[in-house]
Amino acid sequence: xxxxxxxxxxxxxxxxxxxxxxxxxxxxxxxxxxxxxxxxxxxxxxxxxxxxxxxxxxxxxxxxxxxxxxxxxxxxxxxxxxxxxxxxxxxxxxxxxxxxxxxxxxxxxxxxxxxxxxxxxxxxxxxxxxxxxxxxxxxxxxxxxxxxxxxxxxxxxxxxxxxxxxxxxxxxxxxxxxxxxxxxxxxxxxxxxxxxxxxxxxxxxxxxxxx
Amino acid sequence: xxxxxxxxxxxxxxxxxxxxxxxxxxxxxxxxxxxxxxxxxxxxxxxxxxxxxxxxxxxxxxxxxxxxxxxxxxxxxxxxxxxxxxxxxxxxxxxxxxxxxxxxxxxxxxxxxxxxxxxxxxxxxxxxxxxxxxxxxxxxxxxxxxxxxxxxxxxxxxxxxxxxxxxxxxxxxxxxxxxxxxxxxxxxxxxxxxxxxxxxxxxxxxxxxxx
DNA sequence: CTCAAATTAGCACGATCGTTCGTGCTACGA
DNA sequence: TCGTAGCACGAACGATCGTGCTAATTTGAG
Numbered sequence: 381x382x383x384x385x386x387x388x389x390x391x392x393x394x395x396x397x398x399x400x401x402x403x404x405x406x407x408x409x410x411x412x413x414x415x416x417x418x419x420x421x422x423x424x425x426x427x428x429x430x431x432x433x434x435x436x437x438x439x440x441x442x443x444x445x446x447x448x449x450x451x452x453x454x455x456x457x458x459x460x461x462x463x464x465x466x467x468x469x470x471x472x473x474x475x476x477x478x479x480x481x482x483x484x485x486x487x488x489x490x491x492x493x494x495x496x497x498x499x500x501x502x503x504x505x506x507x508x509x510x511x512x513x514x515x516x517x518x519x520x521x522x523x524x525x526x527x528x529x530x531x532x533x534x535x536x537x538x539x540x541x542x543x544x545x546x547x548x549x550x551x552x553x554x555x556x557x558x559x560x561x562x563x564x565x566x567x568x569x570x571x572x573x574x575x576x577x578x579x580x581x582x583x584x585x586x587x588x589x590x591x
Numbered sequence: 592x593x594x595x596x597x598x599x600x601x602x603x604x605x606x607x608x609x610x611x612x613x614x615x616x617x618x619x620x621x622x623x624x625x626x627x628x629x630x631x632x633x634x635x636x637x638x639x640x641x642x643x644x645x646x647x648x649x650x651x652x653x654x655x656x657x658x659x660x661x662x663x664x665x666x667x668x669x670x671x672x673x674x675x676x677x678x679x680x681x682x683x684x685x686x687x688x689x690x691x692x693x694x695x696x697x698x699x700x701x702x703x704x705x706x707x708x709x710x711x712x713x714x715x716x717x718x719x720x721x722x723x724x725x726x727x728x729x730x731x732x733x734x735x736x737x738x739x740x741x742x743x744x745x746x747x748x749x750x751x752x753x754x755x756x757x758x759x760x761x762x763x764x765x766x767x768x769x770x771x772x773x774x775x776x777x778x779x780x781x782x783x784x785x786x787x788x789x790x791x792x793x794x795x796x797x798x799x800x801x802x
Numbered sequence: 803c804t805c806a807a808a809t810t811a812g813c814a815c816g817a818t819c820g821t822t823c824g825t826g827c828t829a830c831g832a
Numbered sequence: 833t834c835g836t837a838g839c840a841c842g843a844a845c846g847a848t849c850g851t852g853c854t855a856a857t858t859t860g861a862g
Contacts, residue, residue, distance in 0.1 A: 387859080388809060405709045409621065413850065425851090426810040434850060485709035494705030497768045498616045498696035509769055543778045547762035548755065555754075557708045558720055567754045578789070599839065624820065636822085637840040645820060 392430045395420060396444035399437065405485030407495045408438050408504065438504050445488040446511055452482045464531040464580060467522040471572040474549045475565050478556060486557045490550055516542055536579045544575055603641045606631060607655035616696030618706045619649050619715065649715050656699040657722055663693045675742040675791060678733040682783040685760045686776050689767060697768045701761055727753055747790045755786055
């Protein structure tokens with residue numbers, strides 16, 4: 381094979397794509413080297429050679445998932461506008477990402493956060509917490525921008541708003557998969573709409589992008 | 592030892608109490624027979640003899656956790672009143688239960704729901720889903736009662752309200768443990784208060800029990 | 803076509819998984 | 833006092849875990 385990044389990188393990428401899918405269902409601990417090797421029809425040792433340890437595999441899997449999340453959730457929303465419009469787009473983008481089944485086990489980071497929530501600190505937990513903080517910050521900053529643009533009441537607490545929006549999104553993820561019922565996605569949509577509408581400066585302020 | 596259920600039942604109870612604690616941190620799959628035996632200073636086989644299989648152990652652990660949940664969350668709230676007051680008490684009771692650390696890993700059922708969310712169906716998953724549905728139904732029925740007592744607007748959708756309350760509670764659980772920051776519990780309290788206040792029939796309707 | 807480097811496979815290790823079996827206590831009922 | 837039932841134990845099972853070593857295979861560069 382070529383010196384550096386030809387077949388090897390492709391294989392590594394394929395491994396990580398499958399790893400992220402598996403981990404979204406069975407967790408990053410349920411992600412097992414043998415299982416993963418079987419799923420990709422390759423030997424345990426051949427797969428393992430791409431990573432120095434299981435922890436490295438986990439960290440690489442988180443990074444792969446992060447990139448997928450940015451591509452499927454963040455970027456489309458950022459392209460949709462600014463201020464209040466962006467805030468709403470971020471929420472809708474998340475719900476769409478759940479609906480589309482970007483990860484077979486639901487939101488990767490929701491699963492990972494739940495799994496490492498109360499576990500002892502470590503590199504993997506730290507990375508998960510960091511990703512989650514970034515997402516929360518994206519919501520919060522958008523709220524602040526909307527406020528600066530006079531689209532949200534000055535009485536609004538951006539952190540509180542971000543928390544309530546994220547709460548609706550996360551719960552939609554859990555209940556949608558637990559009961560296989562898309563009604564929960566609609567509940568989240570309604571919750572988001574209500575939160576934004578009630579704190580918008582003008583009652584009829586256009587929240588939806590033209591469609 | 593006595594013939595039947597003296598020492599045996601005591602031991603079984605001690606096993607399940609520890610099992611529920613462990614599972615709230617490491618999940619029902621992370622709950623291992625050997626680990627549990629070590630934590631209780633008894634042999635794997637001696638412990639295992641109390642349950643026919645690991646799945647039985649898991650189901651018994653869920654049942655133990657359910658009883659603890661009823662005792663620590665549901666019953667105190669039901670005793671606090673009816674209607675809107677009860678609805679608020681249920682939410683506050685949950686947040687207090689998180690704050691008190693009734694389970695070391697946060698809400699047992701939140702962890703279990705997340706763990707089995709996207710897994711293949713089975714007895715354990717079914718039981719978890721059932722418990723979660725019961726809790727959601729408790730919230731929803733309280734909302735309906737409050738509505739029947741004319742404490743909530745007739746325009747309120749009890750299911751929607753229950754979803755939004757539960758969303759705040761669940762997210763408070765995740766973020767509180769992920770960042771070890773009680774501020775998230777306060778955010779949930781504020782979200783609950785806002786939701787209830789905005790849908791109460793009288794703006795100043797007493798929501799807090801006398802304290 | 804050849805060679806060296808990169809990639810994968812084969813095999814083995816100690817540990818731990820869930821589970822089974824046989825044994826030895828210990829205390830009550832006869 | 834003796835038998836018996838409940839309970840816990842130690843040892844061992846096959847399987848799988850993560851992780852090393854070494855040999856075979858593939859592959860791009862000369």
